[in-house]
Every structure is written in structure tokens, then in C-alpha cells.
Amino acid sequence: MIKQSLVFNGITKPYLTVLSRKRSYWAPISRNLTYVIGRPGALLNHTKTDVRVEEVSVEISAESAQELRKIEEDLADWLIQEEEKELIFPDETDRTYYAYIDGSFNANEIVSKGYGTLKFICLDPYKYGAIKESQISTDSVVIDYKGTVEGKPVFRFNVEEPLTNIDVIREDDYFSIGEPADETDVVYPERTKMLEDELETTVGWGDSPMTPDNGVKAGTMVSNGDVFYAANYGNGSNWHGPILAKSLSEPIQDFWIRAYFDVDCRKSDQRARNEVYLLGENGAIIGKLAAAINNSGLNVDAGCHIRNVDKSRWVLSENGFTKSKFLGYVTLERRGTQFKAEYGYDAFVDGKHVKYPQKEVLFQDIENSYQQKVAAVAIFVSKWGTLASPYKSTVRSVYVHRLNNDAGIPYIVDEGDEVVLDFERELIEINGEPRTDLKDFGGNYFGLKKGNNTIVINPSGLTGTVKWRERFR
Incomplete structure (x- = not known):
């Protein structure tokens, strides 16, 4: 036997x-x-x-x-x-x-x-069959679903031109993001990319006269072709390390800024503080995104801070949420008087950058206290006093987008973007960024029924894949 x-x-x-x-x-x-x-x-x-x-x-x-x-x-x-x-x-x-x-x-x-x-x-x-996949190359796709319980599809689209909406339509249900535009509507890009720097080189980054919070500028910043880090931290009694800055092509009012950090301390005498500062038109600090290990307990702190000459506040201040290391991102957005701050982890899964948001905080600037335009960003990588240098302390990339508020209907995606509509997790992602805010209120994350499911894709010309897994009682 x-x-x-x-x-x-x-x-x-x-x-x-x-x-x-x-x-x-x-x-x-x-x-x-x-x-x-x-x-x-x-x-x-x-x-x-x-x-x-x-x-x-x-x-x-x-x-x-x-x-x-x-x-x-x-x-x-x-x-x-x-x-x-x-x-x-x-x-x-x-x-x-x-x-x-x-x-x-x-x-x-x-x-x-x-x-x-x-x-x-x-x-x-339920029990599950193998994952199946079908290519999307026309305006519709037919899925022969053999499961006895509805299974949820995952659509992945490659965008070849700017679009204001994407619809996935079944005979008796639909799912939609964005807003369709007709011939008479004015359309405009929702965002304009002002800076997307993977920090592969320090070329284009220069010296900055700014003084970091509770610290001094010292040492030398370099790139290894992938990240910015301190070749040496110089000397100082408090936080000290190198600073490099980069100007935007023009100052921006409404913005979305994200910085990716990799901070890792392996011993109790190591300290690390990485910050990306937002600089105003006069070079003054008007905000920052930070990830730090400040104490011997190796607790990781992260957050977003905004300020003007007279006032300041932490929009997001997350202290001790993990130990010894942080491979993740911090994001700050301002649209009108509303600020939104977020932090999360990230990783590469199947060769793709996947983000795992952890916390989001909103703040309403009702007194218009924090409305200076952003004209430049600066990167500060530092250690504390004479304590040991951190095992790893890098800034991996910095993105700055201008948020547009024109009259009309915005493009939600541009050429080269990748859109994922995950009906199983009820998640919308554009280039790995969660965008559930784009979902049409009446649309549903519908399932696949037993038999042939004809799915219509709108607008025409979208290509990609749809994956599903059959479920059984």
C-alpha cells in the first residue's frame, strides 16, 4: 500500500x-x-x-x-x-x-x-481550486467559472493613455472608478509629478543652509545607486549628519509628498533619525516627514510635522509602533485646508512594490496657519552625539506631486500606470497606491457565478489580465 x-x-x-x-x-x-x-x-x-x-x-x-x-x-x-x-x-x-x-x-x-x-x-x-488567469485584449472577456460558490476576480490593467474612468461591467452588476467625460467636458490631470527621485545619484541635489531640528549639518551624503546614506556623520553633540536639498521647478500649493525610509538599529547604543524637510519659498522649514529610533529601547517613531514662524504641530506622530527597524514610507498631503498624513510598510511581492498602509490621520487647517507653498525638499540623515552609528539608515526615494484643482473632470490614470481592481480584498490600487476614494458609490465588488461570465471593459483599448480562483462548498 x-x-x-x-x-x-x-x-x-x-x-x-x-x-x-x-x-x-x-x-x-x-x-x-x-x-x-x-x-x-x-x-x-x-x-x-x-x-x-x-x-x-x-x-x-x-x-x-x-x-x-x-x-x-x-x-x-x-x-x-x-x-x-x-x-x-x-x-x-x-x-x-x-x-x-x-x-x-x-x-x-x-x-x-x-x-x-x-x-x-x-x-x-470553502475549498479552493487553482488560480486561473485570462488575458484582456479586447473590450470584453468571458470567464468560464466552475466553482459552486461565487469567486472574486482580480483585474490588472496597463494604461496606455490618460483616462477619467474605468468600468468593469457584468450583465447584472458593475464596478466603476472615476467619472466618465463626454466631448464637451473639460478634463485635466489629477496630479502633476514634480519630483520622483529614486535617489540613484546625488547629481541635482545641492547644499542647503537650513538647520535641522535639534541638530547640525555635518558629514557627507552619498548614493550607492539605490539609496541616500551618510558616508560619514561628522561631529556634533546632538543629532548631526549630512543634508542635501533639491528645488522644485516651481512652488506648489496643494501637494502629495512621500518618502521611503530604511532605518535599522541592531544594538542599544545605536541611534538613527532620517527626515525629509519641506522648504518654503524663502528656504524656511514648513514641514517634515520623519522616521527615527531615538532611545535605547530601539523603539521606532514616525510622523509628519507642519509649521510656520509662530506655530507648529504633528499631524501624525506614531511612537514605538515597532522595534529596531522600519522599512516603510511616510506620506503628507495638503488639499486646500485639509492635511492627510499616513505611514505604512512596503515590500516587493512577485517583483512588484506592494504597500501596506498602517495609519492615516486628517487635520483641518481652519485658521489657514499652514498654507505656505512648497518650493524645495531636503534630506537629513543623522545619528546622536558620540553614540554608535546605526546599522542602516537610508532614504530610498522621494516623490512630490502637485494636486490640481481645475474645473472639470480629472484624469485618474496616465500612460504607463498600472491599475489593480481586487474584488477579493475590495481594494483599488494605482501603481501600488491604495485609491478606494475613486470608487463609484453604486458599484459593487461583484463575484463570478457558475457558468460563463461575460465581463465588458470600458473604455475600450485597455489591456491586462484577470485572475480568479474557484471556490467550492
Whole structure:
């Protein structure tokens, strides 16, 4: 007899053999009924789909009783996870469950073998087929969906010209972002890119007379072709390090500014503070984006600060949200009198830059205290006094966009942009940036029904892909 094991978290163990499985033929359901006096039977109020429980009888094989003791430790390390993991059974290799191990495993042991039952619970009660993908090259795509439960598609579009809207339409439902424009409407770009610097070189960046907060300018800033960092921090009793600045082509009123940081301290005597300053038309500091490790506890602080000659405030001040390192971004936006500040983490997933927003804060400048135009940005990379230099302290990129407020309908995407409409996560992304604010109020993140689903894409000429995964009861 061929021994069969299960796959959990992408791993199978040679010592585990599946003997039998007490399986659920479908995700358990319960009907909530309402009884009406004088009416026979009942009315269906709603249907509840409960968690799925899968029980598997297994044999654990070892060379000796002593080895069996080591196997039980390995079994626990393999199966006990803090997050749900993929689970594949040997009699159903084309279906995937998402499960936690539950309860204990009390094996009946005979010398070097153990017999018992593993109990898995699936908070998501459905099982999944393989991920499927179809190219979008015309104005419509037909998806032959074989699942028994609606599955949510993920659309990825490559934009070849400026657009004011994108629609994804099913026969009985639709999803839309932006606003369509007719021939008589005035259209304009929602944003104008003033600076998008990946900091591959210091060319174009120059000296700045500004004095950083609670610190001094010292040392030398360089680029390694990917990030700005301090070749040396110079000397100083407080925060000290190099500064480089860059002017915009013109001062801007409404803006969106983002800085990407990589700060990492490995020892308690290391300190790091990285800041991107916003400079006004007279060279004065009018705001900053910051990421720092200020104390021996290696707590990471991040935030956005705005100011004028007489007043200042932190729009976002997030202290001690993680330990020792921060690979992420800080964003500050001003549109009219409203400021929006945000921080988040970022990573490369499948070769693409993916952002994970953590917190967003709004501030209304009702007294018009912080309305100076932004004319330049400056980068300050620093350490504290005579303490050790940080393990890593870099600024990875700086983006500055002007927000346009013309009369008419704005372009929401431009040539070269990538748009992701993720109906599963209910997420809209443009170039990796969350833009759920663009969603049409009446549109829905609709699912795919069993059989042929004809999806119409508007406007015409959009190309890309649609991915989906079939779900089953």
C-alpha cells in the first residue's frame, strides 16, 4: 500500500501517514427560521455558513520510541501556527483548504508508532481550486467559472493613455472608478509629478543652509545607486549628519509628498533619525516627514510635522509602533485646508512594490496657519552625539506631486500606470497606491457565478489580465 500524507503550510512529513478522513461533503449550514402564528411551516430568515471541521486519522512512524519523542516536537512545530495555512489532502490534491490545527493530539503508542486523530478547523469554510488567469485584449472577456460558490476576480490593467474612468461591467452588476467625460467636458490631470527621485545619484541635489531640528549639518551624503546614506556623520553633540536639498521647478500649493525610509538599529547604543524637510519659498522649514529610533529601547517613531514662524504641530506622530527597524514610507498631503498624513510598510511581492498602509490621520487647517507653498525638499540623515552609528539608515526615494484643482473632470490614470481592481480584498490600487476614494458609490465588488461570465471593459483599448480562483462548498 502506498503511504499517503497531507500537505500543510507547503510541507509534508515522511513520518505521517493518513489512514482515514472524516470529511465534510460541504461547508456546514444552518437555517434561521421565523415562525408566524396562523401560518403553517416557517419563513426563512437567513442562512448561516459555519466553520468547517476536518478530522484525519493518522499514523506516526519512527525508528524507535526515543525518535518518536523527537517527532512529536517536530509535529507540534509544523502544525501549530499563528495564522491559517494551506491544507491539501492526499485524496483531493486539486483542492486547497485554509486551516488551523485545533485541540490536542493524544496518540495511542505501540513501541515506535503512534495512532491518533488530527483536528483541523477552517474559519473560511470553502475549498479552493487553482488560480486561473485570462488575458484582456479586447473590450470584453468571458470567464468560464466552475466553482459552486461565487469567486472574486482580480483585474490588472496597463494604461496606455490618460483616462477619467474605468468600468468593469457584468450583465447584472458593475464596478466603476472615476467619472466618465463626454466631448464637451473639460478634463485635466489629477496630479502633476514634480519630483520622483529614486535617489540613484546625488547629481541635482545641492547644499542647503537650513538647520535641522535639534541638530547640525555635518558629514557627507552619498548614493550607492539605490539609496541616500551618510558616508560619514561628522561631529556634533546632538543629532548631526549630512543634508542635501533639491528645488522644485516651481512652488506648489496643494501637494502629495512621500518618502521611503530604511532605518535599522541592531544594538542599544545605536541611534538613527532620517527626515525629509519641506522648504518654503524663502528656504524656511514648513514641514517634515520623519522616521527615527531615538532611545535605547530601539523603539521606532514616525510622523509628519507642519509649521510656520509662530506655530507648529504633528499631524501624525506614531511612537514605538515597532522595534529596531522600519522599512516603510511616510506620506503628507495638503488639499486646500485639509492635511492627510499616513505611514505604512512596503515590500516587493512577485517583483512588484506592494504597500501596506498602517495609519492615516486628517487635520483641518481652519485658521489657514499652514498654507505656505512648497518650493524645495531636503534630506537629513543623522545619528546622536558620540553614540554608535546605526546599522542602516537610508532614504530610498522621494516623490512630490502637485494636486490640481481645475474645473472639470480629472484624469485618474496616465500612460504607463498600472491599475489593480481586487474584488477579493475590495481594494483599488494605482501603481501600488491604495485609491478606494475613486470608487463609484453604486458599484459593487461583484463575484463570478457558475457558468460563463461575460465581463465588458470600458473604455475600450485597455489591456491586462484577470485572475480568479474557484471556490467550492
